[in-house]
Amino acid sequence: MALSRRSVLLGAGVSTLALGGGAWAFVTSHREEDLVLSVLHRLVGPFEMSRENLTALTQEVKLPAPLKSSVLATVEQLGGAGALKKASSGANESIVDIERRALTEFITKTDYLRREAPSDPVLYKGFQSCTNPYAKFDFS
DSSP: OOOOHHHHHHHHHHHHHHHHHHHHHHHHTOOHHHHHHHHHHHHHOOOOBOHHHHHHHHHHSOOOOHHHHHHHHHHHHTTOHHHHHHHOHHHHHHHHHHHHHHHHHHHHHBSGGGOSSTTSOBOBOOOOSOOOTTOOOOOO
16 A cells, blocks of 8 residues: 555654644643642642632732743743753743742741641632731730
8 A cells, every 4th residue: 555645644644633633632731730739849849738728828829820820830841940941941930920929928828837747638728917926916
């Protein structure tokens, strides 16, 4: 059986579409919570946090457009954030910005630093006007 140029081109086109569709599905399957969790695990180490608390924390972190977040989440989970930082200044700025925002929101709006044991789950506390546990608001 001889292959014609037309059948080879048709096969290459179908293969390209299949690979592109698979890649698109893989990239868009990562959620914003996955990006924030992956960045935080890399920066502060492993911790436990409920999905509801993680979703509330993620809403506080101002992430870029959903598609860009999905691509960055995929790169982060594949371990390529360091390489992406070196490769492109625009990507470097995006990753550094996400790291700063996520870490700031995590430290200031959770009980991560006040847990009794490292195995205790991290709780999202939300906005608090003062995080000092020794502050006294009784001025009388």
